[in-house]
Amino acid sequence: MAAFTYIVRCADGTLYTGWTDDIEKRLAAHNSGHGAKYTRPRRPVTLVHLETFATKEEAMSREWHIKRLSRAQKLALVASSRGSGDAVH
Known part of the structure; x- marks a missing residue:
């Protein structure tokens, strides 16, 4: 399961x-x-970056790493995924 x-x-x-x-x-x-x-009072939300993994453990680990990035680093990640076509808009 992905x-x-x-x-x-x-x-x-x-x-x-x-x-x-x-x-x-x-x-x-x-x-x-x-x-x-966190998102309840900040709706609507828009998907800007998506990564697919084979297991939930991999996805959870990646979430942990992304949450430790600075806002600037997260924005760079979002920008790079848009250029590669990986993000869902």
């Missing part, structure tokens, strides 16, 4: 990083107010 690490841009311009095994369902949860506590 797992995903993702970054969404919130309505206030902040970034949120998470992982899931169903990206469509997770985005719907974020935008309906049933997602993460």
Whole structure:
């Protein structure tokens, strides 16, 4: 089963990083107010970066690493994924 690490841009311009095994369902949860506590008051969210992994452990590890990046580094990651066509817009 595939797992995903993702970054969404919130309505206030902040970034949120998470992982899931169903990206469509997770985005719907974020935008309906049933997602993460952080994103609830910052809706809507837009997917700006997505990485696919074979296992949830890999996705969780990548989430942990991304969450430790600075905002500038996260923005560079988002920009690089747009150039490679990996991000979902």
